[in-house]
Amino acid sequence: MSAAGQIKYRNEASFDEVVSRYPKFPRLIARKIDVHRRGVNYTERTLAAIDPEKHQLYGWNGFKFPHSLLLRDGTTLLVMPKQPDKDPYFVDHFDGKFWLIDEGEAIEEVEIWPKPKYYEKRTNSGLRMGDVVSARPQRLDLFVTSFCYFYHVDEQGCKFCSLPKLHKTLRSENNLPTRLDPDDVRECLIEALKEGGRFTNIHITGGTMVKGADVGDLEVDYYIEILKAIGDTFEAKRFPSQLLATAYNERQLAKLRENTGLGSFTADIEVFGEEKFNWICPGKARWVGYKEWKERLIRGVDIFGRGNISTGIVGGVELATPNGFTSEDEALRSTLDEAESLAEKGVTTVSIVWMPQLGSQFADLKSPSLDYFLRLTQGLQDLRLKYRLTVDFDDYRRCGNHADSDLARLYYADR
């Protein structure tokens, strides 16, 4: 296991020291959080051992690397490469296996995500299917538009978010349209579903489009088109799926629910607390507003049902400098209080680990401590237990990006 000692880049307690404070917290999930927090760097041996036929790869600026990794308990790691001087974990290859390395020690065997069979096939329009619909270990991912009004028009994108920039680059590298064509999506789905046991969920998301009589009306109409194309590939009217979009009003949510087979709805509030929200997500604050965002989530429960509505936060961004909390205890208390105000009304909250991304306004900041993330992760899952909320549509398998919903695996049999 990892050697004890101080990590110079961060000058903080070692992994073992932090984890030992929480004996009821699974070590593998703590490891996931720490990997997400610090990032990974792939060694030359790893890059040489990659098999593009077998492994799912990701490319950016001409550089190909593993899309991401799996731990031995089936936990997904979803992590981007990080420069060696930023104290990342390393992924090395020896003895015929890939290993997660920390401070020179091999601490866990990891697997590179397996490549789906449809990936290299082409749509009738000539697009590589893996570029149209990407995959996680058990989920299909549609990032339907690289355009985000907040970012590209208002210049009021969320400060932690690098996605508009990243997806614009990817779309230009792969000659993808700004908005995916529903016919291309349908063709990809038909091929993807031929692979038995490969997928359990379809996730659809994209940047915000504000146009319409009500803000977001055109966005809703476009998602309905996409969801209908997806629905064409299923016998059942409703299928396991998640739309992650702007917080819609009741009319828009009802329209989505009635006209598509969508299974669940998520609108990420990103950070709790109105003041932090206004600072970090100025576009969302201007066009919807903090209180209204929460209200729309709550009203969504009546439409999609309890257990099918959630919000996501970028865990830790509430501590971003200079306007974030200065105390982790205070940040945690405030965040969990706000999450509870939603949980008691039937809305569950999931978190991702904030690792400042290149291409975002917060690129040069640092993530909070591992200790903070362990407490936040446990706190969010405890709220689900307290209010008997499920998160089946966004768990370790159907998503894989939320350590808190990974913990839900222990409780499926209890309800």
Place this chain on the structure above:
Amino acid sequence: MTVDTIALDQGVIDLFNDPDTIKVLGTVDENGVPHVVVKQSAHIADDGNIHYLELIESSRSNANMVRAIWFDGTVSFTAIADSARSVQIKGKPIKAHITGALFQEHYERLRQRRPDTDLAAVWVIKPEIVQDQNPALRRAMEAEKHPHFVHLDQLAKH
């Protein structure tokens, strides 16, 4: 406590892998409540470990297996061929295949046999302790270790 992996002898493997042998998985939950269920998919695979197919994501067994892999817990398999031949293997879950080649291979085979089923995981259990459960053998072994544990009438002259 960590126990080294043991290599199972061929007799145990044959007994375990006989399709007529009943295989029973024993797990416990957070409070030590036992959960014991028949898992006929269990087999000793080429890697020397027990593999079994968990069909239901939300089953108690699956939750207990997750708890075991997260907190270094032990689970057991009892394989019963007949009244004279049974074996118990205790071990630790070391891997859950929830995707990938092995998972999909099992998924396809399972769905061919039973189209109404799904597959949640292929669990891999590393054997650590093997105990022959043959009643006569067990009694003899225990009698040798604990000669005081016997009713006297069984030793009396008749």
